[in-house]
Structure formats: structure tokens, C-alpha cells
Amino acid sequence: MKVGLLNSPAAPLTPYWAAYLKELGVPTQTPALGDAEALALGAQSLPGESPVVQLALGRILALDRVDAALLPEWPAVAGDAWGEALSELLPRRISGLPILLPVPERTGELDALEAQAAALGLRLSQNPGGVRLALERVRLLAQPARTDLPALSRASRTTVAVIGPRPLLQEPVLAAGLRPALEALDFYPVFSYEVPHADALRRAERMEQAHKVPAGERELFGAASLLAGKGAVTGLVFVAPARDGATQAALQRIADKLHKPALHLTLDTPGADGPQAAWPELDAFAERLASGGRVRPANSPASDGESGA
Structure with a gap:
């Protein structure tokens, strides 16, 4: 069985899965197209879906003659059907896809990860000893x-925290234009994915009934809350x-809980x-921050995601 590896830069466990399949003797293949073409x-x-879903699908379609593909399981926010069941929904929308095998995209509990890896290995190799x-x-x-919180200031620049899902912000093919756009306005951006994951999850424990909040929303809240507190x-x-x-609504809920000027953007x-x-809208937001957060951007009403200063 030949297995496709999508090699998302937002998935820290990509090298782990590649090495694991190599040790099992399972032949692998990466997409035959670059990310832009995929x-x-x-x-x-899927023209009506989000760019994150489109990129995942494109990478799968760019695999050549594989029997299965490993698909990272991204933490979902409330109401996020794609995030909760991407490997089930894609074959329902697109026929002829290889078998999609969901795998963790980052390490949680090592025992749980290895249990999932063992089940996958047995399915692919039928060799318990080799697994x-x-x-x-x-x-x-x-x-x-091991990671540390990045520097939070740079001379002559205004620091802003940039909060969004990792499968969006860490993919250069999707988000490469965001940092230059911010820096052109003398912003110093600190991205939520730069916050150590463990620190974000600890901070998320402050959420009301945190155990009932989906993992993706907890992660985003934890990073946003930690950075907003600086x-x-x-x-x-x-x-x-x-x-x-779903993600837009989740980010709005998070913004409503914090107390610094906020702006909501979409990335297409x-x-x-x-x-x-x-x-x-970034120009008006820069004006607002320069005036101490008192001026509301003309094209961004309070209901559009501005929290109080």
C-alpha cells in the first residue's frame, strides 16, 4: 500500500509520520504539485469552501496513484463541521479520493499518540513486531x-497580536501577504502560533466551563488571552x-472576552x-492604535469585532 504525505508546515508531527512509515517499510509519496497549484x-x-479546506483537498488531489493519505486532524471550533470530520466529509463531496487516514497533527499525550500510531501501523503493515x-x-x-514566547516589542513599531487558526496562518501559500501588510504600517506582529502550545492551553483553563469548549477554540482563546495580557x-x-x-464566530466570541482594541480580517x-x-481596514486600525485606541475605524462598527480599549 502506497501512502500519501501532505507535508503541511502547520503540522509539527509531519516528520514523525514520515519516519514512522519509512521504518515500517511503507512506500510514501508527497504531492506532485507545488502548494499554489494544489x-x-x-x-x-470546492469553490464555495474555505481556503484551508481547499488546500487540504488540493494536496490530496495532487498525490499520484496512492492507496491512502494521512490527513492531519486539526482542532476544531464550535460548529466547525470540516474541522470535526474532514476525513469523512471530503470523500462525500469529491469522488475517487484515496482512503483518508486521520492522524494527530501534534503531540498530546505520548501514550495516546503511540496507540493511534500502532493502530495505523497494523492497518498498513500487518506486522505487530515491526510496529x-x-x-x-x-x-x-x-x-x-521546546519553545519560548517570542519578543513582544521592536523599536519604533506598534505590537499587535495576530490570532487565527494554524492551518491558515502557518501556510505561506495562504498567509504570506499578511505579515508584510502589517509591517508596512509599522506594526510588529506576534502570531498566535508563536505562543508555546502548552502555555496557550494552560491559559485556556481560565475559560468558563473550559472542558466543554472545543479544542481549537480553547487554543485560540489561550493564545489571544495570554498575548492580550501583555x-x-x-x-x-x-x-x-x-x-x-464557524471560525469567524469563534474569533468574535474570543474578542468579546478581551479588553484591547480588536480588528477582524478574513483571508481568502x-x-x-x-x-x-x-x-x-488595517489603515484605520493603525490610526486607532496611534490615537490610543479611542478612534473607531470608519468602516468597522462595534458589532464587526472591535472590543473596547
Whole structure:
């Protein structure tokens, strides 16, 4: 059985799964197209869905003659059908896809990860002894890298926290234009995915009935709350995929809980010129922060996601 690896830069466990399948002797293949071409393919097939879904589909379609593909399971927000069951929904919408095998995209509990990896390995290789040996050999790759909170200030620039799902913000083919657009206005952006994951989850424990909140929403709240609590951070920029009402609603709920100036942006599927690189509302937000948060952007009413200063 040949297995496709999608190699998302937003999935820290990608090297783990690649090494694990190699140890099992399972042949693998990566998409035959670059990310921009794969995204265009996915957008053509599912034009009404978010760019995150389109990119995942495009990478699957760009696999050549594989029997199955490993699909990272992204943490979902409330009401996010795609995030909760991407591997089940895609074959219902697109015929002829390989078998989609959902796998964790990052390490949680090591025992739980290895249990899932063992089940996958047995399905692919039918070799219990080989599975045990392979798990031992790749165990170090499952250890999360140690990270620290990035620097929160830079001389002569205004620090803003940029909050959004990792499968959106960490994909250059989708979000490459965002940082330059912010820096052009003398913003210093700190992205939510740069917050150590464990720190974000600890902060999320402050949510009311946190155990009932979906994992993706907890992660986003934890990162946003931690950054909003830093004096160097003057404002919050929430970024959701276009045509993703669940994520947009989740980010609005998070913004409503915090007390710094906030702006909501959507990031759409790239056009012929590449990733989206212009958001007119950023100019008004920069003006607002420069005036101490007192001026509300003319084209961004309070109900559109501005929280109080």
C-alpha cells in the first residue's frame, strides 16, 4: 500500500509520520504539485469552501496513484463541521479520493499518540513486531520542541497580536501577504502560533466551563488571552478563513472576552497575483492604535469585532 504525505508546515508531527512509515517499510509519496497549484486545484473542486479546506483537498488531489493519505486532524471550533470530520466529509463531496487516514497533527499525550500510531501501523503493515520496533525508533521525533514566547516589542513599531487558526496562518501559500501588510504600517506582529502550545492551553483553563469548549477554540482563546495580557501588545488582529463562519464566530466570541482594541480580517484564496496582501481596514486600525485606541475605524462598527480599549 502506497501512502500519501501532505507535508503541511502547520503540522509539527509531519516528520514523525514520515519516519514512522519509512521504518515500517511503507512506500510514501508527497504531492506532485507545488502548494499554489494544489490550492488552485482544490479551489476549482470546492469553490464555495474555505481556503484551508481547499488546500487540504488540493494536496490530496495532487498525490499520484496512492492507496491512502494521512490527513492531519486539526482542532476544531464550535460548529466547525470540516474541522470535526474532514476525513469523512471530503470523500462525500469529491469522488475517487484515496482512503483518508486521520492522524494527530501534534503531540498530546505520548501514550495516546503511540496507540493511534500502532493502530495505523497494523492497518498498513500487518506486522505487530515491526510496529513495536518502528515506534521505538521514532519516539524522539514525537517529543514537542521546546519553545519560548517570542519578543513582544521592536523599536519604533506598534505590537499587535495576530490570532487565527494554524492551518491558515502557518501556510505561506495562504498567509504570506499578511505579515508584510502589517509591517508596512509599522506594526510588529506576534502570531498566535508563536505562543508555546502548552502555555496557550494552560491559559485556556481560565475559560468558563473550559472542558466543554472545543479544542481549537480553547487554543485560540489561550493564545489571544495570554498575548492580550501583555502590556507591549496594543491591539489584536483576528484572522479567519473566508467562507468559514464557524471560525469567524469563534474569533468574535474570543474578542468579546478581551479588553484591547480588536480588528477582524478574513483571508481568502489567493488569486493570480498570489496570496492576499491588502486589507484596507488595517489603515484605520493603525490610526486607532496611534490615537490610543479611542478612534473607531470608519468602516468597522462595534458589532464587526472591535472590543473596547
